[in-house]
Amino acid sequence: MSQADNQLERVQRSGLSLGLLIWSFMIVGVISILYARDRWWFLPLASQHGAEIDRMFDIILVLTGAMFILVHALLGYFVIQYRSRGAASKAHYFPHNVVLELTYTILPGLAMLGLSVAGILLWSNIHRPPGPDAFVVEVRAEQFGWSARYPGADGVLGRTDNDVAEPYNVDRKDPASRDDVVNSEIRVVVNRPVRTLLRTRDVIHEFYVPAFRTKRYMLSGVSNETYFTPTRTGTYDIACGFVCGVGHYAMRGQIQVVTQAEFDTWVKQQKTLADAAAPRGAAR
Numbered sequence: 001m002s003q004a005d006n007q008l009e010r011v012q013r014s015g016l017s018l019g020l021l022i023w024s025f026m027i028v029g030v031i032s033i034l035y036a037r038d039r040w041w042f043l044p045l046a047s048q049h050g051a052e053i054d055r056m057f058d059i060i061l062v063l064t065g066a067m068f069i070l071v072h073a074l075l076g077y078f079v080i081q082y083r084s085r086g087a088a089s090k091a092h093y094f095p096h097n098v099v100l101e102l103t104y105t106i107l108p109g110l111a112m113l114g115l116s117v118a119g120i121l122l123w124s125n126i127h128r129p130p131g132p133d134a135f136v137v138e139v140r141a142e143q144f145g146w147s148a149r150y151p152g153a154d155g156v157l158g159r160t161d162n163d164v165a166e167p168y169n170v171d172r173k174d175p176a177s178r179d180d181v182v183n184s185e186i187r188v189v190v191n192r193p194v195r196t197l198l199r200t201r202d203v204i205h206e207f208y209v210p211a212f213r214t215k216r217y218m219l220s221g222v223s224n225e226t227y228f229t230p231t232r233t234g235t236y237d238i239a240c241g242f243v244c245g246v247g248h249y250a251m252r253g254q255i256q257v258v259t260q261a262e263f264d265t266w267v268k269q270q271k272t273l274a275d276a277a278a279p280r281g282a283a284r
């Protein structure tokens with residue numbers, strides 16, 4: 001065997017291994033995505049709107065996954081099929097192809113446009129405030145923990161004002177604040193739309209409940225809101241989604257989804273702001 005033959009064989013073999021490597025990369029990618037989808041990426045769903053988010057996610061995953069498979073299958077195929085055949089073979093060259101270029105521009109463009117419109121509609125749907133019968137709770141974050149304020153018997157949260165020098169700027173002179181309940185436990189009612197007012201005492205935090213597919217910033221000096229309808233009773237993790245300081249890692253909280261009766265019984269047993277103010281030296 002001549003030296004040239006030897007070299008050609010080496011090049012052909014390396015072309016074959018590169019093609020196979022690309023295919024195995026594709027197979028490992030697809031398998032790991034299918035494996036991770038329910039185990040690592042998504043906790044079991046516990047809110048109404050979350051189903052739409054998961055569906056949107058899956059549509060995008062299928063579209064991009066199909067492209068991923070198509071591109072890598074073809075890439076591997078071309079690398080193997082058209083590996084060097086010696087000095088005599090020459091690649092076919094063409095400067096451009098209008099039909100091909102329009103196809104690979106317009107088709108992904110349309111897909112992107114469709115996904116964007118679907119995403120905007122879904123976003124506005126999720127962020128539409130619920131009706132007046134919604135369960136109202138103020139979720140509070142501070143370095144480094146969570147708490148909540150409930151409206152109490154009058155169903156109205158006392159007003160907040162950034163000029164009021166009280167924790168979370170709650171105006172205690174507002175009569176509506178007297179029966180408000182402030183508690184370290186965050187509880188909401190199952191199958192009832194929840195209107196969550198998000199407040200931070202210090203820096204920016206983020207209210208993130210993976211099981212609800214809910215994530216929203218809590219901005220200093222601003223009352224942000226987010227809405228969801230829990231569909232299952234139980235206890236779910238809250239994470240702070242924004243790096244907020246050295247104790248950020250410790251901002252793992254819990255949100256309890258209970259029945260209306262359970263909540264009513266519980267909230268009556270808790271101290272109101274007026275109760276808490278009565279004894280001397282009591283905080284809040």
Ligand SMILES: [Cu+2]
Nearest residue numbers: 205240244251
């Ligand atoms: Cu935080």
